[in-house]
Amino acid sequence: MKEIKFLHIADLHLDSPFIGLSTLPQPLFSAVQESTFQSLERIITIAIKEAVEFVLIAGDIYDSEDQSVRAQARFSKEMKRLEQAGIKAFIIHGNHDFIEKHKEKLQLPGNVHVFSEQVEMAAMETKNGAIVHIYGFSYGERHIRASRVNEYNKQGEADFHIGLLHGSELSSSEDHDVYAPFRIQEITKKGFDYWALGHIHKRQLLAESPSVYYPGNIQGRNRKESGEKGASIVTLSASNTTIDFIATSPIIWEEVIITLPENSEINTFYREITKLLATYQGQSNSFFLHVIVQMANKQKINTTDWLQMLQEETDLTGSTFIWVHKLTIELTNQSDLKNWHEQHLASKEITQAFEKLQDESAFYQTVEALYFESGVSRYLDDLSEEDRQLMLDAALTELGTVLKEVEGDEK
Structure with a gap:
């Protein structure tokens, strides 16, 4: 029975500016700026040590379409290490590092296949004689709102068919912008043996037969991207899929x-x-x-x-x-404060204000001054509906605490 072993990563975000961390002491900020490159170096070392047959990179190699020569050179150096070890790499570009046709880039070594803007198939044969067909496309613009799933169709005879896709599963993408959307039911009917996904920064196995997998990003960049980050080694046969995560983030x-x-x-x-x-x-x-x-x-x-x-x-x-x-x-003692306003003298006014701020437009009208303050706005994250509710709940609790102190009723 034929078997293949490959490494799957996504969302490297090399050259990320880490703007929100720029006020850190310089030694820390320098370490942060180097962290994505360091994680990539560790990943390539693992790929070589594990003697994988190929590497899949599912988009957002760089943090923006304007990649510095430094970042390109560092990435090319790691691809060259793979080439020297006889390992091929198959990569797609995502919404952050979409292909700009008229921009000149450093040439990557010959072991790297970069998918074009149309869904295409790249074939390879492993040292053990397994034929693998890999399908994918690169973003040609930042926003791809339409589904591309219908363009993924098996071609020819192969031992393994693998889909490479940078996009959003529609039922679980509330924390990310929705690009190249798909549904699990759609892609699992395509007859592929593995779907190598990118775009979502949290490690997630969406389905097992076939495996539909987000490896997450390779280095957390803020508090929302907590925990270990790294690469996944996938061992695939006709009867079984094993995914082993290896932490590499410094x-x-x-x-x-x-x-x-x-x-x-x-x-x-x-x-x-x-x-x-x-x-x-x-x-x-x-x-x-x-x-x-x-x-x-x-x-x-x-x-x-x-x-x-x-x-x-x-x-x-x-x-x-x-x-x-x-x-x-x-x-x-949050339980004591949860419904404090219901018994307060100003209960009606507090409840009305709280309910008014539940409306998204009223909420942003209240805080819009922050977004127009240049020294503050660049550090503000986009807020989801859940984030807004948490802030309102916390504000209501804080108001209860302050009023208890002011009114001398704190126990």
Whole structure:
């Protein structure tokens, strides 16, 4: 029974500007800028060590259509390493790095096949004699709203047919713009043996027979892209598919929780957070941490003051770092505050204001000044409906906490 082994990655986003992190200390920011390249280097080393038969890259190799010569040269160097190891690479361009016909680019080595703007098939034969047909297309513009699934059709005889697609599964794309949309039911009926997807930055196996798989991006770039990132080794036979994830990202974003007993003193918090940070020491990765402090009494901790202290104490001299990028308080008596406004003297007015802000246009009218402030707007993420609701719930709880303090009713 014939079997093939290949490596699947997507969403490298080389040359990402990391604008929102540009205020970091220079050693940290330099490490962040290098992180996507470092992850790619590790991935190619793994591909060579594992002796995969080919590499699939499912779009967004670069972060924008304007790729620097530096980024192109670094990517070409890694493709050359594959060529020297006798490994082919099949790549498509996505919405971030779409092909611009009149822009001159550095030439990639001969082992690399770049798919054109039309769905096409590339054939190869492995060292063990397995015939593989790989199908895909590159974006020729940033926005491809129409489905391209109908253009994916098996051609000729082959042991394995693999689809390479940078796009959105319609039922699970709420956190990303929808491009080249598809439905699982559509592509699983195409008779392919594996679908190598890109565009969604979270690792997801959408179907098992055949496997329809997003490998996620190779390096988290913000708090929403938390956890380990890397590459996936796929072993495919007529009867079975095995997908093995291998972490390669040098920097990991994590959310961690410290729970403090009621009426804890600041020395208790200092001891607990010192203990927490010590658990990350000596690891081979760097970390961006969002520390959530669960406690019953909020005013004892000035988060701005503590965050500044933790950041100033960060060791920037080593090969890795542990950076607390956010410190928030989570009250353990939230249930007491959840419906506080229903019994308040201003219950009617508070409820009306809260309900008004549920409307998307009213919400953005309230916060639009932030988006017109040049020093702030570039750091603001797009907000989903869930994000807006979380902000409103948090604001309502915060208002309840402040009013209790002002009115002298805090227990």
